[in-house]
Amino acid sequence: MRSNPLFLLGLGLAACMVLYMTVGVSGGWSFVLPFRAGKLAGLLLVAVAISTATVLFQTVSGNRILTPSIMGFDALYGLILTALVFFLGAQTAVRLPPVALFALNTTGLMAGAVLLFGTLIAQTRTDLLRMILTGIIFATLFRALTLFWQRMIDPNEFQIIQVASYARFNRIETDLLPLAALLSFAALAVVWRKRRQWDVLALGHDAATNLGLRVRQQTILALLLVAALVSVSTALVGPVAFLGLLVVSLARLCDGSETHARLLPIAALISAITLIGGQLVMEHALSLSTPLSVVVDLLGGLLFFFLLLKGRSR
Amino acid sequence: MKPGIFLAIAMVALSLLSLFVGVIPIVPSDLLHDAAAWELMRDSRLPRTLAVVIAGGALAVCGALLQSMVRNHFVEPMTTGTGQGAALGILVTTWFLPDASLLLKLSVAAATALIASAGVLLIVQRLPPRQPLLIPLVGLIYGGVLGAGVTFIAYQADLLQYIDVWMNGEFSGVLRGRYELLWGAALVAALTYVTADQFAILGLGRSASINLGLNYRQVMAMGLLAISVVTALVVVTAGAIPFLGLVVPNIVARYAGDNLRRTLPMIAGGGAALVLASDSSGRLLRHSFEVPAGTVMGILGAAVFLWLLYRPKSYAL
Numbered sequence: 001m002r003s004n005p006l007f008l009l010g011l012g013l014a015a016c017m018v019l020y021m022t023v024g025v026s027g028g029w030s031f032v033l034p035f036r037a038g039k040l041a042g043l044l045l046v047a048v049a050i051s052t053a054t055v056l057f058q059t060v061s062g063n064r065i066l067t068p069s070i071m072g073f074d075a076l077y078g079l080i081l082t083a084l085v086f087f088l089g090a091q092t093a094v095r096l097p098p099v100a101l102f103a104l105n106t107t108g109l110m111a112g113a114v115l116l117f118g119t120l121i122a123q124t125r126t127d128l129l130r131m132i133l134t135g136i137i138f139a140t141l142f143r144a145l146t147l148f149w150q151r152m153i154d155p156n157e158f159q160i161i162q163v164a165s166y167a168r169f170n171r172i173e174t175d176l177l178p179l180a181a182l183l184s185f186a187a188l189a190v191v192w193r194k195r196r197q198w199d200v201l202a203l204g205h206d207a208a209t210n211l212g213l214r215v216r217q218q219t220i221l222a223l224l225l226v227a228a229l230v231s232v233s234t235a236l237v238g239p240v241a242f243l244g245l246l247v248v249s250l251a252r253l254c255d256g257s258e259t260h261a262r263l264l265p266i267a268a269l270i271s272a273i274t275l276i277g278g279q280l281v282m283e284h285a286l287s288l289s290t291p292l293s294v295v296v297d298l299l300g301g302l303l304f305f306f307l308l309l310k311g312r313s314r
Numbered sequence: 315m316k317p318g319i320f321l322a323i324a325m326v327a328l329s330l331l332s333l334f335v336g337v338i339p340i341v342p343s344d345l346l347h348d349a350a351a352w353e354l355m356r357d358s359r360l361p362r363t364l365a366v367v368i369a370g371g372a373l374a375v376c377g378a379l380l381q382s383m384v385r386n387h388f389v390e391p392m393t394t395g396t397g398q399g400a401a402l403g404i405l406v407t408t409w410f411l412p413d414a415s416l417l418l419k420l421s422v423a424a425a426t427a428l429i430a431s432a433g434v435l436l437i438v439q440r441l442p443p444r445q446p447l448l449i450p451l452v453g454l455i456y457g458g459v460l461g462a463g464v465t466f467i468a469y470q471a472d473l474l475q476y477i478d479v480w481m482n483g484e485f486s487g488v489l490r491g492r493y494e495l496l497w498g499a500a501l502v503a504a505l506t507y508v509t510a511d512q513f514a515i516l517g518l519g520r521s522a523s524i525n526l527g528l529n530y531r532q533v534m535a536m537g538l539l540a541i542s543v544v545t546a547l548v549v550v551t552a553g554a555i556p557f558l559g560l561v562v563p564n565i566v567a568r569y570a571g572d573n574l575r576r577t578l579p580m581i582a583g584g585g586a587a588l589v590l591a592s593d594s595s596g597r598l599l600r601h602s603f604e605v606p607a608g609t610v611m612g613i614l615g616a617a618v619f620l621w622l623l624y625r626p627k628s629y630a631l
Contacts, residue, residue, distance in 0.1 A: 129447035130623060133388075136454050137619050140556070144612030147482075151605045241458075294466050301459035308452065309437075 005254050006262075009269035016276045024284055038174045043275045045177070046233045049184050051251070051271035052191055053229035054244030055263055059202045060222045061131070064252070065307050067244040071135030073113060073230045074239035075142035080108040082149045099179050106183070106231040113227035114220055180232045187228045190221075195260040198222070202258070240293045242300020247271040249303060317569050321583040325367075328590035332363040335594050337602055357490045365493040366485055366593050366607070367586040369548045370558065372496075372503040374585025375578060376541045377559020378566075379506060380431075382517040382574065383537050384438050386449040387567070388622070390559030391431065391545050394453030397556075398460035399423075399430025400542070400549040401480045405464060409471040420495065420550050427542035427549075430460060435538065483548070483555035483608030485593050492551070499547040506540050507578050513537060514574040555608045557615020558585055564622055588614075 020040055025032050054067045068074070084104055085093045093101060116138070120131060191198075200213050201222070208215050233240070251267035278292045334340050336359065344351040377390040391397060403426030407419045434456050438449050461481075468477045506513065512533045515523045524530050548555070562584040563577075570577045592610035599605055 129445065129451055133447055133451055133454075134620065134623060136451070137616050137623070140612060141616035141620075144556075144609055144616060147609045148605055148613060151603065151609065152600050241462075291469065294462065294469060298459070298462045298466055301455065301462050305452070305455050305459060308448075308455065309441075 005266060006269070009254075009266065009273065013269055013273050013276070016273055016280065020276050020280050023280065038177065040276065041181070042174065042177060042236050043279060044272055045181055045184055046237050047247075047272035047275045048188065048268045049229040049233040050240065050244045051247050051267040052188060052264060053226045053233070054248045055251075055260065055267055056191060056198065056222050056229075057226050058248065059198050059260070060219050060226075062202070062204055064249070065245065065304060066132065066135070067242070067248070068226050068230050069239065069241045069244060070132070070139070070304070071117065072139035072142055073109070073227065074234045074241075075139040075146070076112050076116075077105065077109050077231055077234040078239070079142045079146045079149070080112065081105050082146045082153075084108070086149055086153055098175050102176055102179060102231075102235050105235070106228060109231045110224050110227040113223050117223055118220055176235055180236055183228055184232045187225045187232075191225055192264065194218075194221075195264065198260045199258075202260075238293070241297045242304060243271070243274070243293075243296045245304055245307075246296060246300040247274055249307065317566075318580055318583075321580055321587060324587045325583055325590070328587055328594065329363055329367065332366060332590050332594045333359050335597050358488075361490045361493050362485050362488045362593075363590070365488045365496050365552060366589050368496045368500045369483070369485075369552050369555065370586040370589030371582035372499040372544045372585075373548055373555060373558045374562040374581045374588075375503045375506060376544050377585075378563035378574065378578065378581050379513055379537050380541055380559065381563055382513045382572075383534060384435065384449060385443075385517055385519060386438075386446060387564055388447065388450035388560065388619075389453050390557065391541050392554050392556050392559060393457050394450075395430040395434045395457045395460050396427045396541055396545045397481075397549055397554040398457050398464055400427040400546040401477065401554070402426050402430070402460065402464050402467070403546065404480060404550060405467055405471070405473060405476070408473060408476065409467070416495070416550070420546060423550055424543050424546035427546045428538060431538055431542055431545075435534075479553055480549050481554050481608075482606050483553040483611070484604075484606035485552055486604050486606075488552065495547055496551050499544045502540050502543050502547075503582065506537075507575075509533070509536065510575040510578050514572065517572060517574075553606075553608055555589065556612050557619060558589065558611055561615050561618045561622075562588060565618075 017040060021033065021036050053073075057068050057071070058064060058066060081101075084101065088096075096104075120134060197213060197218060200208050200211050201215065201218055203211070205215055208218075247270045248263075248267050250270050251263060254270065255262055255266050257263070274296070275292070278296065282292050282295075333355065334342070338354060340351050340354065340359075345355060373392065380389055380391050380394075380396075381387055400423040403423035404419050406426070407414050407422045411418070434453055437452060437456065441448050441452065464477060465474075468474045512528055515526055515528050516530070516533055516537070518526075520530055523533075563581050566577050566580045566584055570580060589607055589611065592614065593607040596605040596607050596610050
């Protein structure tokens with residue numbers, strides 16, 4: 001019997017989770033277990049959200065090296081957050097419950113994603129390089145605008161927002177977990193239900209139209225789902241530029257099948273193993289000297305470089 | 315009006331603006347009878363304005379040189395590895411030799427910048443020439459990976475705050491005695507003007523330049539060295555200013571073509587004027603606080619880049 005990657009990966013993930021919950025516990029299980037369970041749930045959610053958003057975005061754009069982060073989605077999230085603080089005033093923004101702020105931000109990102117990227121997506125098939133370049137420049141522009149706006153807000157007031165709104169892997173924003181979980185479960189359910197339509201969409205605009213798919217409508221829906229998933233992961237752990245690319249490329253290597261029914265779960269499992277295993281190593285072996293996101297970005301960036309050059313030389 | 319004359323007028327006007335804009339208001343007549351105003355002018359405003367002019371002019375010239383060397387209009391040193399290389403050099407020196415002199419830091423920064431830009435050049439030369447947008451893309455990602463490496467080391471060394479200082483160009487720290495190194499950048503940029511013709515020929519490609527009797531390798535090496543030294547100097551004294559070297563040469567090329575001997579002075583003037591404008595508006599936009607010139611340039615530059623990318627196709631791609 002040939003070994004099934006899904007089964008092996010599932011075993012690996014289970015091992016990682018058990019280790020994450022139990023390694024290095026010294027007494028006080030009643031405190032440690034709920035504390036770690038919260039972080040674990042957050043990591044799982046982020047892992048699945050990022051990998052699914054990346055798979056979907058690659059399907060829509062018809063390209064293997066694009067990801068929402070490369071195209072500037074999480075930079076846009078930061079920009080919208082800053083704009084919200086700017087227009088509402090820091091005092092109002094702080095008094096809003098984090099859940100409300102998150103909801104506003106997510107809505108903004110969904111609208112922005114459809115407006116900005118909806119028109120661009122049509123271009124990929126004609127001029128891919130220009131599209132990627134546009135995305136990278138968008139990301140730079142959004143970051144510069146965010147910095148600029150942050151300077152325009154009173155520094156003291158901004159500090160409050162920054163503390164409240166920028167999370168890291170080590171300190172996952174557990175307040176938002178229930179709402180984030182709800183939103184991503186809804187988005188994931190839709191993605192899974194429509195898995196066969198994504199297969200058709202992946203064939204390209206003309207073929208999909210011929211097969212009776214409403215390509216434009218499906219593209220917009222996919223962008224909305226991607227935006228929702230990205231805002232979940234960004235709100236919980238902040239931007240991670242290359243994780244999606246890393247895990248989805250690994251998933252494609254792992255399994256030759258191109259159907260979403262296989263690609264989505266395999267990518268999600270690899271993503272979860274990377275995040276939880278990586279965090280485990282960071283916390284215990286390297287005693288938190290470096291945030292996981294920096295390491296992932298470095299590796300993912302190199303991979304992106306490699307894919308780009310390899311794809312061209314062919 | 316000729317673009318050259320227009321640029322000269324703009325530069326003088328913007329320099330005057332930069333001299334008299336700031337937290338403490340000064341009007342020109344104060345200088346005659348107020349000793350404190352004179353001191354402020356001598357110790358802060360004048361050095362700052364000079365630093366801005368030199369950094370802007372030299373970086374724009376470097377952008378034009380690099381574009382000619384890789385034969386592509388969409389690259390510039392600050393975002394394609396040279397700037398990150400320089401930051402890496404300063405970072406490593408600060409980490410291992412905290413009391414190193416500025417000159418040592420600068421030399422290491424220039425050396426790492428040189429290695430980084432030689433790396434990008436080697437990669438770019440292996441890319442197929444028929445894909446003009448691939449080169450800037452590879453350059454940007456190369457710079458991004460190097461930048462991630464810099465962040466990684468900064469985390470290890472607990473020097474993360476410094477990264478912000480080097481990667482975000484700002485002139486508020488410029489005082490008399492703290493910017494003079496930049497004159498070196500001005501000197502290097504001026505020296506490249508002597509060989510402007512050779513750099514213009516480089517833009518015709520390797521075989522054409524060798525056919526025309528150019529010592530291709532030597533001119534390339536010279537260009538790399540000039541770019542690395544200027545970038546390292548600017549990163550050490552003010553911090554990186556993104557997109558400047560991209561935007562200015564492109565706009566000048568649109569009006570005046572690619573003959574570097576004719577256009578380099580305009581490019582230098584345009585770069586100086588643009589950074590002067592960003593720095594002064596950074597001081598005015600939120601008075602008594604400052605927005606870094608690098609941030610203002612990041613917004614302006616990204617917007618112009620998008621425009622260059624999507625404008626109707628013309629001769630200058």
